[in-house]
Amino acid sequence: QKEVEQNSGPLSVPEGAIASLNCTYSDRGSQSFFWYRQYSGKSPELIMSIYSNGDKEDGRFTAQLNKASQYVSLLIRDSQPSDSATYLCAVNTPGNQFYFGTGTSLTVIP
Amino acid sequence: GAVVSQHPSRVICKSGTSVKIECRSLDFQATTMFWYRQFPKQSLMLMATSNEGSKATYEQGVEKDKFLINHASLTLSTLTVTSAHPEDSSFYICSARGHKNTGELFFGEGSRLTVL
Numbered sequence: 001q002k003e004v005e006q007n008s009g010p011l012s013v014p015e016g017a018i019a020s021l022n023c024t025y026s027d028r029g030s031q032s033f034f035w036y037r038q039y040s041g042k043s044p045e046l047i048m049s050i051y052s053n054g055d056k057e058d059g060r061f062t063a064q065l066n067k068a069s070q071y072v073s074l075l076i077r078d079s080q081p082s083d084s085a086t087y088l089c090a091v092n093t094p095g096n097q098f099y100f101g102t103g104t105s106l107t108v109i110p
Numbered sequence: 111g112a113v114v115s116q117h118p119s120r121v122i123c124k125s126g127t128s129v130k131i132e133c134r135s136l137d138f139q140a141t142t143m144f145w146y147r148q149f150p151k152q153s154l155m156l157m158a159t160s161n162e163g164s165k166a167t168y169e170q171g172v173e174k175d176k177f178l179i180n181h182a183s184l185t186l187s188t189l190t191v192t193s194a195h196p197e198d199s200s201f202y203i204c205s206a207r208g209h210k211n212t213g214e215l216f217f218g219e220g221s222r223l224t225v226l
Contacts, residue, residue: 034214043203043217044154088153090215097169098144098205098215102153 003027004091006101014109019076021104023089026070032092033065035074037085038103044088048074079108112138114206116218123194124226130190131221133204139184140206144215145177148201160187194225 006023013019021035032051036044048063050056050072056063062075072091076083089101113136123129133143142161146154158174160166160181168174176198178190187206191198201222205215 032213041201041220041222043220045217046214049214096142097156097159098207099156100146100154 003093003097003099004089004101006087006089006104008102008104010105010107012107012109013079015079015081017079017108019079019083019106019108021074021076021087021089021106023072023074023101024070025072025089025091025099027091027093027095028067028070029094030091031094033063033072034090034092035061035063035072036088036090036100038088039085044100047087076106079106081108081110084108112136112206112208112216114140114204114216114218116204116221118221119219120222120224122224122226125195126193128190128192129194129223130188131202131204131223133187133189133206133218135185135206135216138206138208138216140187140208141184142207143181143187144205144207145179145187145189146203146205148203148220154203157189191223194223196225199223199225 034049035047038044050063050065060077064073084107086103088103115134117132145157157172158166158168166179181187203220204218
């Protein structure tokens with residue numbers, strides 16, 4: 001499934017830096033977008049949802065959506081070692097499917 | 111957030127046997143449930159989407175006769191892996207969504223299947 005694409009990484013950033021994660025999607029009619037975090041062997045957990053163009057901030061996390069470019073991003077400010085995980089971009093398509101990207105592995109170096 | 115319970119968390123079975131995995135939404139009515147499979151170091155691959163009371167919609171390449179999905183009630187969906195083989199060994203994850211189709215998914219804990 002190539003409906004959602006991410007740079008698989010791995011991405012390494014030093015503690016305190018900003019981590020930037022990117023995602024593109026193919027179905028232009030998609031309206032709902034999500035970022036999940038997954039630790040090894042565990043189920044994904046929701047970090048952010050975004051439905052409208054622009055930025056949405058929640059604590060250290062900012063999601064950005066550009067529907068014209070079919071692009072979603074996640075910024076993590078003041079990265080912490082506990083943020084080290086795989087980050088999954090997810091898109092809810094008009095056909096009611098819910099697709100995930102391949103995930104970006106993030107390592108925050110103390 | 112809402113709670114989705116998945117059982118069993120781990121199962122080991124012999125090749126040729128069938129395994130059933132249950133997914134329950136504990137505190138909300140799940141009009142739609144999704145079943146995913148995840149191989150090591152890979153992303154979640156959508157297997158099928160099921161709506162309560164209707165047949166599941168399978169993704170291309172997923173054998174509906176091998177992966178039987180039943181969504182008989184608003185709180186329970188089951189995935190049965192029939193005649194399991196070692197290549198079916200994987201992490202199976204269910205997720206559920208309430209009446210708002212634009213809403214987030216709530217995930218079960220996942221089921222690690224090992225077929226010997």
